[in-house]
Amino acid sequence: MTSRASLATRRRETKRQPHPRVAVDAVLFTIEAGTLKTLLVKIKQGPFLGQWAFPGGLVQVGEPLDTAARRELYEKTGVQDLYLEQLYTFGEVHRDPAAHTVAVAYFALVPPGAHALTRGDKYAEIAWFPVSELPELAYDHNAMAITAHQRLQAKLSYTNIVYSLLPPEFTLGELQTIYEVILDKQFDRRNFRRKMLALGLLKPLRKMRRGAHRPAALFAFTRRSPMNVEVL
Amino acid sequence: MTSRASLATRRRETKRQPHPRVAVDAVLFTIEAGTLKTLLVKIKQGPFLGQWAFPGGLVQVGEPLDTAARRELYEKTGVQDLYLEQLYTFGEVHRDPAAHTVAVAYFALVPPGAHALTRGDKYAEIAWFPVSELPELAYDHNAMAITAHQRLQAKLSYTNIVYSLLPPEFTLGELQTIYEVILDKQFDRRNFRRKMLALGLLKPLRKMRRGAHRPAALFAFTRRSPMNVEVL
DNA sequence: GCAAAAGTGTTGAGATTACACCCATGC
DNA sequence: GCATGGGTGTAATCTCAACACTTTTGC
Numbered sequence: 388m389t390s391r392a393s394l395a396t397r398r399r400e401t402k403r404q405p406h407p408r409v410a411v412d413a414v415l416f417t418i419e420a421g422t423l424k425t426l427l428v429k430i431k432q433g434p435f436l437g438q439w440a441f442p443g444g445l446v447q448v449g450e451p452l453d454t455a456a457r458r459e460l461y462e463k464t465g466v467q468d469l470y471l472e473q474l475y476t477f478g479e480v481h482r483d484p485a486a487h488t489v490a491v492a493y494f495a496l497v498p499p500g501a502h503a504l505t506r507g508d509k510y511a512e513i514a515w516f517p518v519s520e521l522p523e524l525a526y527d528h529n530a531m532a533i534t535a536h537q538r539l540q541a542k543l544s545y546t547n548i549v550y551s552l553l554p555p556e557f558t559l560g561e562l563q564t565i566y567e568v569i570l571d572k573q574f575d576r577r578n579f580r581r582k583m584l585a586l587g588l589l590k591p592l593r594k595m596r597r598g599a600h601r602p603a604a605l606f607a608f609t610r611r612s613p614m615n616v617e618v619l
Numbered sequence: 620m621t622s623r624a625s626l627a628t629r630r631r632e633t634k635r636q637p638h639p640r641v642a643v644d645a646v647l648f649t650i651e652a653g654t655l656k657t658l659l660v661k662i663k664q665g666p667f668l669g670q671w672a673f674p675g676g677l678v679q680v681g682e683p684l685d686t687a688a689r690r691e692l693y694e695k696t697g698v699q700d701l702y703l704e705q706l707y708t709f710g711e712v713h714r715d716p717a718a719h720t721v722a723v724a725y726f727a728l729v730p731p732g733a734h735a736l737t738r739g740d741k742y743a744e745i746a747w748f749p750v751s752e753l754p755e756l757a758y759d760h761n762a763m764a765i766t767a768h769q770r771l772q773a774k775l776s777y778t779n780i781v782y783s784l785l786p787p788e789f790t791l792g793e794l795q796t797i798y799e800v801i802l803d804k805q806f807d808r809r810n811f812r813r814k815m816l817a818l819g820l821l822k823p824l825r826k827m828r829r830g831a832h833r834p835a836a837l838f839a840f841t842r843r844s845p846m847n848v849e850v851l
Numbered sequence: 852g853c854a855a856a857a858g859t860g861t862t863g864a865g866a867t868t869a870c871a872c873c874c875a876t877g878c
Numbered sequence: 879g880c881a882t883g884g885g886t887g888t889a890a891t892c893t894c895a896a897c898a899c900t901t902t903t904g905c
Binding site for chain 1: 637638639640641677678679680681682683684685705707708710711712719721723
């Protein structure tokens with residue numbers, strides 16, 4: 388902590404010393420073309436010039452961490468309403484060669500279509516990369532990517548947050564595809580449908596999606612807020 | 620992040636601005652007298668004078684976060700070898716009224732008996748409190764306590780980290796008691812034993828614990844390193 | 852008519868729960 | 879001898895995994 392009695396001694400020592408800086412980074416996931424993708428920005432300056440990294444920036448005094456994360460994401464993607472949670476805090480001393488910077492990483496999910504908003508106005512290059520083919524990233528962001536991917540897989544298994552990767556209406560097939568892509572695992576269609584419907588998270592709409600083949604029943608989530616459920 | 624190209628503009632703005640400070644706090648759990656307890660220190664100075672809080676302190680430049688956490692714990696308890704993992708980062712602006720301080724909270728487990736080392740040499744009061752009867756804590760530490768407790772419960776269910784709350788040799792009854800105390804739930808003794816033995820995490824020692832009643836078989840963990848296992 | 856995705860039930864295996872009695876010891 | 883915790887087995891239920899054929903549509 389900070390103004391802690393028992394720490395008076397060390398605090399006095401450190402008071403004049405420089406402190407580590409605080410940054411937030413955001414790992415943004417979406418499903419596009421049947422692939423799990425993540426948003427990267429290209430770095431224009433400094434030791435990592437030309438390398439890709441997750442969007443992020445320094446936290447300002449007086450700014451809450453999640454607000455900083457949300458701001459970052461909005462600036463980069465224009466996406467405002469998304470699922471956002473804290474992922475992990477990376478504090479390795481030399482992760483940023485320029486200065487000791489502690490990075491609080493966030494993890495976010497955006498529904499398909501939000502990509503359209505990815506025109507980086509005043510920003511440099513910005514692009515969605517398949518998670519399975521990430522380039523070498525700046526800082527410790529490859530490790531961050533792995534942590535985020537694992538969290539995503541875990542959360543998909545025991546919460547209902549898939550809803551934030553889907554449009555308001557979707558078919559059971561589309562839902563299943565998302566699970567298969569993220570968990571990298573195939574599911575039996577009959578078992579999958581029975582399980583999902585038994586959970587009561589979905590409500591059937593009286594509509595059909597028409598396409599190249601047999602029309603499929605459309606569903607929506609009964610609740611679009613995070614909750615813990617043993618899904619798979 | 621920090622020296623990020625696309626952030627050049629804002630970085631320049633913030634460069635001269637003060638940054639939030641970084642602290643680590645540690646929530647330390649143990650089982651004592653059949654109760655789950657956590658370690659608190661009493662604050663001697665500042666706005667929270669006289670209140671209890673989790674041990675913690677500012678991170679120094681050049682110091683990795685987990686090293687800072689370990690240092691804190693060692694200074695306070697003398698415990699060196701314990702299970703330690705990052706819990707969550709608390710970044711609410713006014714959590715420390717003195718200055719915007721981001722706290723990276725850690726969560727640690729110590730085996731019984733380590734309490735003996737809790738003589739706070741140069742430190743003020745230090746004490747183990749039952750988790751169910753925590754006083755009003757300084758900062759946002761009551762919220763931190765809840766987060767830590769939830770994490771402990773979750774981790775106990777899907778990992779083998781109980782080993783770090785137990786001495787090298789223990790009975791199945793002692794193991795079961797820990798689960799019951801932490802998860803606040805009763806288990807059927809026969810089912811519990813069958814499940815635990817089936818997991819293969821334990822090895823029977825050819826020894827007995829003698830006490831007030833019928834001697835109980837002693838067990839040890841086959842592995843004393845963290846791994847994921849669906850325990851209960 | 853054919854390719855492609857949607858829809859639908861049943862069965863067996865394994866896991867989980869509930870439950871009751873005898874045993875070894877210290878006092 | 880009695881109070882206390884240790885030790886053991888079985889049956890009923892539930893959950894999960896495996897599995898194949900028919901339907902509807904666009905082309």
